Amino acid sequence: xxxxxxxxxxxxxxxxxxxxxxxxATGLGVLWLISRGQxxxxxxxxxxxxxxYFLGLVPALATALVDSTLAARGTPRRLLWTTLAGAxxxxxxxxxxxxxxxxxxxxxxxxxxxxxxxxxxxSWLAGRLAR
Numbered sequence: 001x002x003x004x005x006x007x008x009x010x011x012x013x014x015x016x017x018x019x020x021x022x023x024x025a026t027g028l029g030v031l032w033l034i035s036r037g038q039x040x041x042x043x044x045x046x047x048x049x050x051x052x053y054f055l056g057l058v059p060a061l062a063t064a065l066v067d068s069t070l071a072a073r074g075t076p077r078r079l080l081w082t083t084l085a086g087a088x089x090x091x092x093x094x095x096x097x098x099x100x101x102x103x104x105x106x107x108x109x110x111x112x113x114x115x116x117x118x119x120x121x122x123s124w125l126a127g128r129l130a131r
């Protein structure tokens with residue numbers, strides 16, 4: 001593999017493996033703050049991992065492609081742009097699915113955080129491992 005293909009594969013692996021659990025942890029953390037401690041912990045977190053991968057793998061990989069493209073181009077503030085792309089990848093599918101129903105409308109921004117935080121962490125980690 002050429003260096004850029006190897007780096008892209010590394011980024012896809014990092015985002016694909018770490019992104020969904022980080023998104024789940026972010027979402028549960030925000031819900032824990034909102035509900036004052038009434039959310040899934042321990043075994044509940046483990047039980048939610050399969051749905052987290054099912055729902056979060058495609059947005060995580062899409063964000064990895066954005067991060068890889070930005071890294072290959074040497075884009076300044078790559079971490080910021082990847083974080084914004086992660087927020088969009090977390091927010092847009094949920095907005096499209098439930099936006100017109102009125103369900104959980106106040107929690108739309110939580111979905112942006114669920115994408116943004118893992119994107120930032122994975123982008124930072126991929127950048128550190130690329131050095």
